[in-house]
Amino acid sequence: METIMRILKENPGKYISGEELAKISGMTRAGIWKQIVQLRENGYQIDSSPRKGYRLMGITSSLHPLEIRESLASKVFGQVVYYQAEVDSTNRWAKSLAEKGAPEGTVVVAESQSRGRGRMGRSWASALGLGLWFSLILRPKISASNLACITILTAVVMARAIRAVTGIQIYIKWPNDLIYEERKLGGILAEISGEMDQVNYLVLGVGINVNHTGSDFPPELADRAISLRLIKEGEISRVRILQLFLQEFEQAYFSITQTGLQDVVDYAKQYSATLGKQVTINQGFGRVLSGQAVDLEQDGSLWLKEPGGELIKIFSGDLV
Ligand code: BTN
Numbered sequence: 001m002e003t004i005m006r007i008l009k010e011n012p013g014k015y016i017s018g019e020e021l022a023k024i025s026g027m028t029r030a031g032i033w034k035q036i037v038q039l040r041e042n043g044y045q046i047d048s049s050p051r052k053g054y055r056l057m058g059i060t061s062s063l064h065p066l067e068i069r070e071s072l073a074s075k076v077f078g079q080v081v082y083y084q085a086e087v088d089s090t091n092r093w094a095k096s097l098a099e100k101g102a103p104e105g106t107v108v109v110a111e112s113q114s115r116g117r118g119r120m121g122r123s124w125a126s127a128l129g130l131g132l133w134f135s136l137i138l139r140p141k142i143s144a145s146n147l148a149c150i151t152i153l154t155a156v157v158m159a160r161a162i163r164a165v166t167g168i169q170i171y172i173k174w175p176n177d178l179i180y181e182e183r184k185l186g187g188i189l190a191e192i193s194g195e196m197d198q199v200n201y202l203v204l205g206v207g208i209n210v211n212h213t214g215s216d217f218p219p220e221l222a223d224r225a226i227s228l229r230l231i232k233e234g235e236i237s238r239v240r241i242l243q244l245f246l247q248e249f250e251q252a253y254f255s256i257t258q259t260g261l262q263d264v265v266d267y268a269k270q271y272s273a274t275l276g277k278q279v280t281i282n283q284g285f286g287r288v289l290s291g292q293a294v295d296l297e298q299d300g301s302l303w304l305k306e307p308g309g310e311l312i313k314i315f316s317g318d319l320v
Helices: 002-010 018-025 029-041 065-069 090-099 148-166 238-259 262-270
Strands: 046-049 053-056 081-087 107-113 131-138 171-173 177-180 183-195 198-209 278-282 288-296 302-305 311-314
Touching: 002 018, 002 029, 002 053, 002 065, 018 029, 018 053, 029 046, 065 081, 065 238, 081 090, 090 107, 090 131, 090 183, 090 198, 107 238, 131 238, 148 171, 148 177, 148 183, 148 198, 148 238, 148 262, 198 238, 238 262, 262 288, 278 302, 288 311
Parallel strands: 081 107
Antiparallel strands: 046 053, 107 131, 131 198, 171 177, 177 183, 183 198, 278 288, 288 302, 302 311
């Protein structure tokens, strides 16, 4: 598929005959047709004319690995990409790949998810071709109790990537929701395998609503969710956001041990949708806490001031 795509890309808007494609690629005409069908399923707009051949139309909006790896400046993250037009959940797929030994930095991405998963057992609406639905496999050499800082890092790096590509400033709702004017733009689902003191692998699932129009959200989300396109008109490049995210994340992730997370936590504080507010936090198992969110710690935990004035440090939970 890479060869066919490369030839079409080198000749934007120009028809290349099936015969020529067959000659350059060494494939049969039937084989080429099969690949064209597959490329179309992956979101590429390819025009075909019986007499003229095939031509690539405009700029593609596919998240195909060919697009992601093109001009990607990272060394590890995104060098291995698994892609399908539709999967049940990229997190589930990434976990099965991690179990089979997929290396750190592997990216798993899809155009749509039939059973996208959110935090706390919720589902995640993942419309075809409109969002950035991906998972990253990490093998951090830290204990499970230190993982909260990686989700904060993810939220901050994603907010920065979105700002760099679109100019839009996103806010971070603790622990790791991406928010714009009280509406949810994206979320992170981190799933680990390992023991308390030794992580085997961590799958970081990230979902960002990018090119949705209002009617692309299910009715129950219509007034709670938002996409980048609803904030700023025009189609936004999912590939560019993902590339920037991978490059910045790689740099930050590999330097955590030397540089610490001060800069990341400062950013999360500056663009926090939580600090200073009265919040209610559901910690599961029927434990619900209320109070004022007062500070963020380097390890990603939140300081909550209870009505009696007592300060408690919270490592995880769901803000309601
Ligand atoms: C949340 O509830 O806020 C977390 C949402 C995480 C959604 C992403 S989309 C890609 C990855 N695969 C999944 O099944 N979920 C995450």
